[in-house]
Amino acid sequence: xxxxxxxxxxxxxxxxxxxxxxxxxxxxxxxxxxxxxxxxxxxxxxxxxxxxxxxxxxxxxxxxxxxxxxxxxxxxxxxxxxxxxxxxxxxxxxxxxxxxxxxxxxxxxxxxxxxxxxxxxxxxxxxxxxxxxxxxxxxxxxxxxxxxxxxxxxxxx
Amino acid sequence: xxxxxxxxxxxxxxxxxxxxxxxxxxxxxxxxxxxxxxxxxxxxxxxxxxxxxxxxxxxxxxxxxxxxxxxxxxxxxxxxxxxxxxxxxxxxxxxxxxxxxxxxxxxxxxxxxxxxxxxxxxxxxxxxxxxxxxxxxxxxxxxxxxxxxxxxxxxxxxxxxxxxxxxxxxxxxxxxxxxxxxxxxxxxxxxxxxxxxxxxxxxxxxxxxxxxxxxxxxxxxxxxxxxxxxxxxxxxxxxxxxxxxxxxxxxxxxxxxxxxxxxxxxxxxxxxxxxxxxxxxxxxxxxxxxxxxxxxxxxxxxxxxxxxxxxxxxxxxxxxxxxxxxxxxxxxxxxxxxxxxxxxxxxxxxxxxxxxxxxxxxxxxxxxxxxxxxxxxxxxxxxxxxxxxxxxxxxxxxxxxxxxxxxxxxxxxxxxxxxxxxxxxxxxxxxxxxxxxxxxxxxxxxxxxxxxxxxxxxxxxxxxxxxxxxxxxxxxxxxxxxxxxxxxxxxxxxxxxxxxxxxxxxxxxxxxxxxxxxxxxxxxxxxxxxxxxxxxxxxxxxxxxxxxxxxxxxxxxxxxxxxxxxxxxxxxxxxxxxxxxxxxxxxxxxxxxxxxxxxxxxxxxxxxxxxxxxxxxxxxxxxxxxxxxxxxxxxxxxxxxxxxxxxxxxxxxxxxxxxxxxxxxxxxxxxxxxxxxxxxxxxxxxxxxxxxxxxxxxxxxxxxxxxxxxxxxxxxxxxxxxxxxxxxxxxxxxxxxxxxxxxxxxxxxxxxxxxxxxxxxxxxxxxx
Numbered sequence: 001x002x003x004x005x006x007x008x009x010x011x012x013x014x015x016x017x018x019x020x021x022x023x024x025x026x027x028x029x030x031x032x033x034x035x036x037x038x039x040x041x042x043x044x045x046x047x048x049x050x051x052x053x054x055x056x057x058x059x060x061x062x063x064x065x066x067x068x069x070x071x072x073x074x075x076x077x078x079x080x081x082x083x084x085x086x087x088x089x090x091x092x093x094x095x096x097x098x099x100x101x102x103x104x105x106x107x108x109x110x111x112x113x114x115x116x117x118x119x120x121x122x123x124x125x126x127x128x129x130x131x132x133x134x135x136x137x138x139x140x141x142x143x144x145x146x147x148x149x150x151x152x153x154x155x156x157x
Numbered sequence: 158x159x160x161x162x163x164x165x166x167x168x169x170x171x172x173x174x175x176x177x178x179x180x181x182x183x184x185x186x187x188x189x190x191x192x193x194x195x196x197x198x199x200x201x202x203x204x205x206x207x208x209x210x211x212x213x214x215x216x217x218x219x220x221x222x223x224x225x226x227x228x229x230x231x232x233x234x235x236x237x238x239x240x241x242x243x244x245x246x247x248x249x250x251x252x253x254x255x256x257x258x259x260x261x262x263x264x265x266x267x268x269x270x271x272x273x274x275x276x277x278x279x280x281x282x283x284x285x286x287x288x289x290x291x292x293x294x295x296x297x298x299x300x301x302x303x304x305x306x307x308x309x310x311x312x313x314x315x316x317x318x319x320x321x322x323x324x325x326x327x328x329x330x331x332x333x334x335x336x337x338x339x340x341x342x343x344x345x346x347x348x349x350x351x352x353x354x355x356x357x358x359x360x361x362x363x364x365x366x367x368x369x370x371x372x373x374x375x376x377x378x379x380x381x382x383x384x385x386x387x388x389x390x391x392x393x394x395x396x397x398x399x400x401x402x403x404x405x406x407x408x409x410x411x412x413x414x415x416x417x418x419x420x421x422x423x424x425x426x427x428x429x430x431x432x433x434x435x436x437x438x439x440x441x442x443x444x445x446x447x448x449x450x451x452x453x454x455x456x457x458x459x460x461x462x463x464x465x466x467x468x469x470x471x472x473x474x475x476x477x478x479x480x481x482x483x484x485x486x487x488x489x490x491x492x493x494x495x496x497x498x499x500x501x502x503x504x505x506x507x508x509x510x511x512x513x514x515x516x517x518x519x520x521x522x523x524x525x526x527x528x529x530x531x532x533x534x535x536x537x538x539x540x541x542x543x544x545x546x547x548x549x550x551x552x553x554x555x556x557x558x559x560x561x562x563x564x565x566x567x568x569x570x571x572x573x574x575x576x577x578x579x580x581x582x583x584x585x586x587x588x589x590x591x592x593x594x595x596x597x598x599x600x601x602x603x604x605x606x607x608x609x610x611x612x613x614x615x616x617x618x619x620x621x622x623x624x625x626x627x628x629x630x631x632x633x634x635x636x637x638x639x640x641x642x643x644x645x646x647x648x649x650x651x652x653x654x655x656x657x658x659x660x661x662x663x664x665x666x667x668x669x670x671x672x673x674x675x676x677x678x679x680x681x682x683x684x685x686x687x688x689x690x691x692x693x694x695x696x697x698x699x700x701x702x703x704x705x706x707x708x709x710x711x712x713x714x715x716x717x718x719x720x721x722x723x724x725x726x727x728x729x730x731x732x733x734x735x736x737x738x739x740x741x742x743x744x745x746x747x748x749x750x751x752x753x754x755x756x757x758x759x760x761x762x763x764x765x766x767x768x769x770x771x772x773x774x775x776x777x778x779x780x781x782x783x784x785x786x787x788x789x790x791x792x793x794x795x796x797x798x799x800x801x802x803x804x805x806x807x808x809x810x811x812x813x814x815x816x817x818x819x820x821x822x823x824x825x826x827x828x829x830x831x832x833x834x835x836x837x838x839x840x841x842x843x844x845x846x847x848x849x850x851x852x853x854x855x856x857x858x859x860x861x862x863x864x865x866x867x868x869x870x871x872x873x874x875x876x877x878x879x880x881x882x883x884x885x886x887x888x889x890x891x892x893x894x895x896x897x898x899x900x901x902x903x904x905x906x907x908x909x910x911x912x913x914x915x916x917x918x919x920x921x922x923x924x925x
Contacts, residue, residue, distance in 0.1 A: 028283075033193035034186030036408070038359045039440040043848035046359050074186045087184040091176045094814040097822060098643025099183025100190065100359040100408030121861070128856035132848070134358050134409050135643050136818055137825030138856040 003063040007032075008076030016063040022071065023047045023058040034074040034103055038132070045131030048104035049073050055104075055111045055130075074103040077110060086110060086148050093144035097135035105131050109145050118149060169723070171656040171876055174814035177648035178662070179406060179641065191379040191405045192363040196433035199365065200229050202426050203286040203436075205276040205293050206446060207268035210480075210515040210841025211302030211315070214266055218294035219276060227281040228289045229430045234263040237425060238394035242417055244483045244520075258482030262392055262421050268297070269317055269480035270517055271841055272445040279426045279434050302515030302841050306454070306477045309512040317480055317513035324478045324511045325486035327493040329767050331565045332504030337469035341460030345540045349457070349533040350907040351890075353477070353836040354450040356522050357853050360408020361443040366423035367433035369401070373673070374428055376420050377403040381410045381640050382680045385417050386672040389424040400424060404670030410642035411826070412521035413447050415682045416483055444846040448483050448520035449836055451476040451511070453492070455533035461541045465552045470497045470537075474509040474530075476519075483520035485511045491526035491610065493767065494566045494774050498534035499576055499608035500556040505565035515841045521682060523826065527609050528887040532831075532908065535605040535891035539898065549604040549895070553580045553782070558608075567765060568773045573871040575806035576606055579782035582865050586802035587786050597791045600799070601900025606782045607887035610775035611684035611880025612873065615762035621689035622676035623697045625654055626752025627705075629745075631725045631737040633660045634752075635667040638675040639690040644882055645815035646686045650694045652811055653875050657698035659722030660737075676754060684779065684880030687811065689757060691875040697755030704753060708744050709735055760873075777872065779879045781805040783824060783888035787896040794916030796897060798828060803888070804865035808872025808879035816881055820864040823885025829854040831890030833909050 003016045003025060016025050023040075026032040026049075035058055038046030042057040049058045050072035058071075077084045086106060089095070096102050105128065112119060112127040119127065124145045125138065133141065182188045219231040234240050245258040264275045276293050280286040302317075303309040309322040316322060338344055364378025376389065386402040393400065407414060419436045426434040438446065458471040474492055478485035493509045542552040557576035563569050584604055593600050613619040624636040635654050641647040651665045668675055678690040702722065709727040710717045712735060719730040727735040744751050765772045786800040803824045810816040833852050837844040845851040872879035894905045903918035916922050 031195065033189065036190070036360070037192065037437075038361070039848045041440070041847055041849060044359055044440075078185065083181075083184065090184050091180045094174070094177075094180070094818050096177070096180040096183045097645070097818055098358070098360070098407060098409045099179070099188055100643075102183050103186050106184065125856040130855075132359060132853060132855060134411070134826070134853060135822045137821035137823075137862050138859065139821045139861040140814075140818055142856070142861070 001064045003066050004068045005066040006068065006070045008072060014063065018064060020063045021059050022049065022061040022063050022066065025063040026058060026073065032073055036100055036103060045104045045108065046101055048107050048131065050107050050111055053111060053114060055108045072107070074106060077106065089144040089148040093140050093147055095136065095141040095144035101131055101133045105133070105141060121146065169656055170652050170662065171811050172809065174812060175652065175662060177645050177815070178651065179648060188406050190360055190408050191377060192437045194365045194377060196365065196367055199433040199435055200279040200281065200426065200430060201283040201286050202277060202279045202422060202434050203283065203290045204274050204422065205290045205295065207264065207271060207273040207275055209268060209297050209299050210271045212268050212297035212299045214264060214268065214275065214295065215298050216294060216296035217275070221294060222278065222289040222292040225285065225289050225292060227285040229279045229432065230426065231289060231293065232263070232277040232425060232429065234261065234265045237262050237392060239392050240265065242388050242392055242421055244416055244481065260481050270515055271843060272517065277422050277426060279430055304514055304516055304841050306475050306512035306514060309514045317515060322513045324482055324513050325489055327490055327509045327767050329493060329505060329507040329565050334469045334471050334504040334506045337504040338458060338460040338471065341468050342463040343541060343544045344458060344460045345537055345544065347457050347533065347537055347540065347906060349455040349536060351453045351529045351532055352908050353452045353517070353838060354522065354830055354834050355444055355836055355851055356411040356413030356447070357851060358409025358411055358413060361438045361440060362414065362418035362447065363437040364419045364423050365433060365435045366427040368427055368431060373399055373401050374424050375401045375403065376423050377405060378420055378423065379407045379414055380404050380418065380420065381407070381414045381642055381682055383638055383640060383670050383672040384677060384680065385420055388417055389421050392421045393424055393428055401673040404640040407640065407642045410681065411523045412525065412682060415521040415680060416448055418447065440848060441846045444851055445843055448518045450522035451478065451485065451488055451519040451526065451529065453529040455530065457533050457537045459537040459541055461545065463545065465542065465545055465547045465555045467500055467502050467556050469504040470502050472496045472507045474507065476511040477516055478511045478513050479516045479518035480513065481518045483518055485519060488521070488526035492530050494564065495527040495608065496530050496534065497565050498538065499558050499606055499780055501558055501562055502565065516838050517836065517843060523823065523883050524609065524886045525683065525883065531605065531607045531887040532890045535888065536894050536906065539603065539895040540904070550580045550584050553577065553606055566767055566774055567771045572777055573869045574780055575867055575869050576780050576782065579780060579804040579806060579867060580604060580606055583782040583784040583802045583804040586863050586865060587784050587800050591799060593788065599789045599791055599900040600786065601789065601896045602784065602786045603892045603895025603899055604782065604784050605888035605891035605895060607884065608778040608780050609684065609884040609887055611779050612688050612759055612776035613683050613685055615760060615773050615776060616764045618761045619679060619689060619759040620756055621678035621693040622754065622756040623678065623690060623693040624676050624752060624754045625694065625697045625701050627741050629738060629741055631741065633658060633665045635665060635694060636675045637669055637690050637694060638672065638678040639686050640670040640681040642681050644819055645812060646681060649687055649811045649815065650690060653691055653694045654698045657695065657702055660725055684882040684884065687878055688874040688880050689759060691878065693755060693757040695875040696757050697753050700755055701753040704749060705740060705744060708747060708749050709740050712743060777879065779805060779807065779881060779884040781884050781888060783892045785892040785896045787893060787900060789897055789900045789915060791901060791919055794912040794919060794921060796832060796893070796910060796912065796915055798860050798893065801860050802863040802865060803885055804867060805881060805884055806867040806869045806879065807881045808874060808877045809868050809870060810866050811876065811878055813866055816866050817864040819881045820885045821862040824862045824889055825854050825859050827886040827889030828859055831893045831908060831910055833911065835909050
């Protein structure tokens with residue numbers, strides 16, 4: 001079957017199996033390794049992508065059902081070849097340890113800020129509930145998001 | 158202390174919260190984890206695992222599976238050149254005497270736990286490999302199993318192994334415990350139960366292997382121990398120098414990637430097929446098959462004088478090793494040595510046993526036996542304090558170890574013990590008590606301290622090596638076989654090299670974790686890498702600096718002691734400078750090496766006879782104190798942690814931001830252990846093999862942990878640092894239990910402390 005999607009701004013048509021997930025298509029067929037695989041059942045948030053701007057677990061989405069929707073992975077948020085300011089904030093505030101959850105975390109935060117540009121700490125924590133992290137204890141991730149928001153890095157940052 | 162402060166002021170890069178190079182790579186997903194790797198013609202591998210916890214294999218036919226189109230090979234035990242892998246002490250040290258532990262690579266005539274590997278398949282696609290696994294014709298005849306250590310040690314229990322079910326026993330006897338208990342003002346008795354727990358890192362076990370163009374079997378995987386290349390070579394029956402392990406930056410380890418995971422399978426399949434092979438465990442497989450943290454039953458009798466001074470501890474520990482030994486004997490040793498806590502206790506008796514069962518195997522996990530004991534000894538101390546009406550900080554101050562004290566095992570504490578300061582600061586950090594939001598919601602506070610060894614047992618004669626060298630343009634290369642599990646191991650090595658050699662961090666490339674191309678540095682376990690590889694890089698960089706400055710001194714016609722290196726220049730006391738590239742060219746001309754290989758040997762010792770309390774077991778310890786404020790809903794039993802502070806004396810923080818991250822992350826893992834995590838096993842069957850049933854803390858489950866970094870300037874690591882990887886996971890469960898008693902008067906003694914257990918303890922549910 002053919003999956004149609006707009007991947008990080010580029011229209012793509014990809015030959016897929018009927019039962020192939022978006023995650024499998026990205027990693028196994030297209031070699032898009034900036035999406036990680038953690039649990040394959042939609043619990044850990046490691047495989048998060050933005051689907052028309054909303055966070056989604058790519059392990060739960062059938063590739064063939066995309067029908068032209070926009071898929072954004074971490075590579076899709078970089079600016080002018082440089083880091084997005086939210087990425088800078090994660091680096092500066094020690095929000096990254098093993099880094100396996102980081103791509104999904106970043107995308108979830110960006111989606112949060114789209115509809116809630118000034119979240120407080122509880123709101124940030126609530127938004128990250130679907131993205132597990134086993135290393136950081138979350139505090140520095142929340143610190144990074146807060147600092148980014150405070151630096152006016154919100155919607156237009 | 159004064160010395161430490163003065164030295165810190167003189168430091169340029171060490172001690173600063175600099176951004177880690179790997180963090181930059183990780184936020185852009187440039188980091189290629191083990192599964193982010195593919196080679197042309199690559200096969201995909203899958204494992205057939207036993208569905209039964211105890212069974213004989215009566216039939217194992219692979220012909221049908223092997224004949225399926227796209228299937229490259231199917232392997233069983235008879236195809237493995239040497240079907241035994243040693244699992245006792247991974248790494249570069251081997252002198253473990255009676256602790257030798259082994260494992261079949263693939264099951265032979267019987268299986269001893271659910272998930273035990275029976276056969277391997279490699280095929281063109283993962284789907285084909287899984288289909289071939291399903292097509293293997295295997296029949297089992299189930300046999301009686303044992304599923305608790307008590308049952309395993311009962312007379313007539315079915316033996317898990319021919320050697321019997323008692324895997325190891327350690328004893329400590331110091332002073333006259335019976336007499337001290339008889340004379341104590343208070344005696345508190347308690348029995349505590351800790352649960353089976355999974356490392357639950359987000360990156361499953363994974364790797365890719367290929368036979369490289371030089372014939373070397375190369376395995377690129379997520380591992381805490383690249384020295385397993387030797388174990389793979391033994392399995393394959395090839396010389397050790399024909400196997401290379403490339404360790405990737407890990408997506409978490411926590412001890413779960415200390416034992417062999419995918420590497421022996423990958424080596425076998427690559428060798429048999431001649432093609433690249435990839436193996437990635439599913440989450441279910443990871444939760445099913447990987448060794449876990451030991452559940453313990455801990456029985457304590459603690460006697461104290463009216464002053465609060467502990468006079469005796471009588472301790473009985475029983476742990477569940479599961480079906481194979483792995484590192485259980487050593488885990489139990491850590492429990493034995495730490496059982497009486499970081500306190501002066503004149504009379505101590507410990508009887509510690511670990512038994513084989515047909516449960517999932519247990520082995521290393523963050524804390525390594527020194528964390529289960531914290532729950533017991535800190536619960537006991539809290540109960541003593543309550544009986545005596547003492548403040549929790551005060552009873553710890555009264556009892557805290559001091560430099561020069563002797564542990565029950567006979568080891569003398571040689572460094573500063575900051576415990577009273579840590580306890581005070583953690584307790585004070587909770588701030589003024591918050592009001593309860595409703596009459597049925599009770600607020601309480603708890604304190605718990607711990608000590609955790611860092612560095613390996615001294616009789617393992619630990620060492621680490623590193624190579625440091627300049628390129629001709631003055632940029633620096635650091636090579637060290639240290640796996641980076643995400644704690645900033647590699648970045649800390651850069652900071653140390655930059656400090657000594659006067660180059661900026663942006664001018665350093667660090668290569669880690671390659672058994673062929675980086676000097677071996679041992680395991681990233683036991684909170685040892687900053688201590689060991691850090692010392693190796695420090696020593697190597699200092700020797701390289703001396704080597705280069707000798708040449709610079711002759712050029713500048715001054716003494717070596719009058720020279721410093723900063724910003725890639727040699728600077729003389731009189732202000733003259735020599736650019737590093739000029740010095741390096743002169744070194745090349747004069748035949749003086751611009752690189753250096755150095756080895757750091759940890760202080761070594763001989764095995765101790767525990768019962769005689771004869772000496773040193775660990776190089777040193779890291780001390781900590783955590784304080785928690787909880788609210789308990791007395792109508793539902795739900796516990797919420799409102800505030801949490803965690804203080805540790807890290808000697809010196811090489812990177813304070815990384816240290817805080819270890820403390821916060823470790824404390825939250827400890828809160829998961831205390832409140833929610835449990836691998837549920839019924840008659841050997843794991844019922845929690847997904848992240849929807851094995852629950853770890855989410856961002857919404859835990860508060861901000863306030864990290865308190867204390868730098869006593871006393872530690873055995875570089876610049877007097879202590880290890881901080883494991884220590885923060887120890888105190889949380891006890892701090893929570895103590896806070897719950899403070900709030901409600903109910904004492905919880907079984908982990909995890911779920912709402913249901915709290916409700917039972919509060920009498921809200923019928924017993925049963």
